Amino acid sequence: MDNLYITIGRQFGSGGRETGKKVAEALGIPYYDKELLVVAAKESGLSHQFLTEYDEKPNNSFLYSLVMGQSSLVGGHHGPTVEQMAAKAQREAVLAVAKKGSCVIVGRCADYILRDEPGLVRVFISADHDARIQRICHRDGVTEKEAEEKIKKMDKARAAHYSFQTDKKWADVESYDLCINSSRKGIDAAVKMILDFAKS
Amino acid sequence: MDNLYITIGRQFGSGGRETGKKVAEALGIPYYDKELLVVAAKESGLSHQFLTEYDEKPNNSFLYSLVMGQSSLVGGHHGPTVEQMAAKAQREAVLAVAKKGSCVIVGRCADYILRDEPGLVRVFISADHDARIQRICHRDGVTEKEAEEKIKKMDKARAAHYSFQTDKKWADVESYDLCINSSRKGIDAAVKMILDFAKS
Numbered sequence: 235m236d237n238l239y240i241t242i243g244r245q246f247g248s249g250g251r252e253t254g255k256k257v258a259e260a261l262g263i264p265y266y267d268k269e270l271l272v273v274a275a276k277e278s279g280l281s282h283q284f285l286t287e288y289d290e291k292p293n294n295s296f297l298y299s300l301v302m303g304q305s306s307l308v309g310g311h312h313g314p315t316v317e318q319m320a321a322k323a324q325r326e327a328v329l330a331v332a333k334k335g336s337c338v339i340v341g342r343c344a345d346y347i348l349r350d351e352p353g354l355v356r357v358f359i360s361a362d363h364d365a366r367i368q369r370i371c372h373r374d375g376v377t378e379k380e381a382e383e384k385i386k387k388m389d390k391a392r393a394a395h396y397s398f399q400t401d402k403k404w405a406d407v408e409s410y411d412l413c414i415n416s417s418r419k420g421i422d423a424a425v426k427m428i429l430d431f432a433k434s
Numbered sequence: 435m436d437n438l439y440i441t442i443g444r445q446f447g448s449g450g451r452e453t454g455k456k457v458a459e460a461l462g463i464p465y466y467d468k469e470l471l472v473v474a475a476k477e478s479g480l481s482h483q484f485l486t487e488y489d490e491k492p493n494n495s496f497l498y499s500l501v502m503g504q505s506s507l508v509g510g511h512h513g514p515t516v517e518q519m520a521a522k523a524q525r526e527a528v529l530a531v532a533k534k535g536s537c538v539i540v541g542r543c544a545d546y547i548l549r550d551e552p553g554l555v556r557v558f559i560s561a562d563h564d565a566r567i568q569r570i571c572h573r574d575g576v577t578e579k580e581a582e583e584k585i586k587k588m589d590k591a592r593a594a595h596y597s598f599q600t601d602k603k604w605a606d607v608e609s610y611d612l613c614i615n616s617s618r619k620g621i622d623a624a625v626k627m628i629l630d631f632a633k634s
Contacts, residue, residue: 245608355618360607407560407605408445412627413613418555423634427612427627434623 236353238263238336238432241345243358243396243404246388247366247373247381249416249424250359251340256425258338261432267340270327277330278323288320290341291391321399341392345409346400355432358405358413359424365417436553438463438536438632441545443558443596443604446588447566447573447581449616449624450559451540456625458538461632467540470527477530478523488520490541491591521599541592545609546600555632558605558613559624565617 240257244250251267258265266273271289275282314322328347331337336353345356361369363385370381389405396404407413412431414424440457444450451467458465466473471489475482514522528547531537536553545556561569563585570581589605596604607613612631614624 358607358613405607407558407607407610407613407615410607410613411615411618413558413607413610415607415611418611419631419634423631426634427630430627430630431619431623434619434626 237332237351238353238355239332239344239348239351240338240355240357240428240432241348242338242340243345243356243410244340245360245366245405246385246392247370248359248361249369249421252421253357253359253416253424253428254338254340256421257428260425260429261336261338263336263338264331264334265338265340266331270324270331270339270342273330274320274323274327277326278319280319280323284316285320285323288317289324290395343396343399346396346402355412355428356410357428358410360405360413360415361417362415437532437551438553438555439532439544439548439551440538440555440557440628440632441548442538442540443545443556443610444540445560445566445605446585446592447570448559448561449569449621452621453557453559453616453624453628454538454540456621457628460625460629461536461538463536463538464531464534465538465540466531470524470531470539470542473530474520474523474527477526478519480519480523484516485520485523488517489524490595543596543599546596546602555612555628556610557628558610560605560613560615561617562615 238261240254240261242250242254242257244253254267255265268289271282271285274280274285278285324342325347328339328342328344331339332348332351339348345354348354366385367378367381370376370384371378374381374384376384393404396402402409412428414427416424438461440454440461442450442454442457444453454467455465468489471482471485474480474485478485524542525547528539528542528544531539532548532551539548545554548554566585567578567581570576570584571578574581574584576584593604596602602609612628614627616624
């Protein structure tokens with residue numbers, strides 16, 4: 235039987251991480267989120283701190299590579315940018331954990347990296363705006379205004395990173411098999427739907 | 435108990451109509467798709483032919499109204515355009531059928547028109563590109579090339595119509611509660627997920 239790879243894209247503050255953890259627990263398979271950075275550091279020899287800095291966000295080197303037309307991971311005229319090095323390390327980490335067997339991976343363009351795997355289920359978790367604000371305030375101990383700014387910044391960064399590293403659009407239904415608004419029926423209902431979809 | 439309104443947005447050729455029909459049958463509630471045009475004609479006094487012509491597609495009058503800045507349904511400086519008249523008639527038809535009780539409505543921006551209803555479930559059905567081509571060839575008796583052109587034309591028209599008539603983006607996960615790729619697990623699995631979501 236094919237390995238089962240459940241990848242979870244998510245709006246910032248939508249509960250995607252909690253959903254992914256519960257899906258992995260229910261299936262008894264590993265869950266990777268920030269854990270991937272540890273694997274990436276080990277595999278690539280790059281520091282954990284360096285990889286954290288470039289995790290799912292574009293930055294100045296990203297803009298520079300756009301201007302210079304260095305759109306490939308193997309580098310352009312001036313060799314790979316630091317962002318390309320970080321993305322390559324993450325890509326190899328996703329492939330390394332997938333090689334071990336079935337798993338749940340949150341973010342890191344894993345849906346794209348594992349696109350040829352027959353056992354891939356591409357999930358995206360969203361939530362109503364107010365629910366996201368509440369979740370972030372509660373989780374990060376910030377004000378509603380700060381949560382609002384975090385949402386804008388993080389979603390924008392994820393969208394830019396995703397469209398740069400893949401040929402697809404982030405949060406576009408065409409990029410996923412199943413998208414669930416977690417605030418309508420709750421995280422546990424979303425988990426159940428993902429399990430049903432994966433098993434059907 | 436609140437009325438249940440299941441609205442179904444769909445990519446052209448994704449099986450959204452079949453999905454909607456099966457959901458309505460399972461719940462024993464009415465299903466509206468092209469049927470809405472009959473209601474719209476009856477309620478508005480506009481001809482069925484006229485409403486069919488303007489059904490879910492922008493056209494020259496749409497472009498004209500954009501240029502003239504007539505973005506409201508109540509009309510701009512020169513009175514409502516024909517597209518605005520058609521959209522208003524459809525909007526009133528959606529409200530009229532919703533008033534009668536629970537139902538399934540495919541397309542026609544019903545998710546936006548009924549956005550304040552607590553019993554609203556906003557679904558979007560997508561499918562893999564090849565599956566859509568096959569469905570359209572089989573259904574409409576056209577070549578693959580013709581199906582390809584139809585997909586491009588219809589999705590573009592629906593996206594333009596949707597973003598003009600609402601303040602949301604068509605096929606963006608943020609606009610829906612549940613989005614399912616029907617070609618991954620089949621129409622019946624999608625129907626089951628929608629029923630589970632609605633009942634949970």
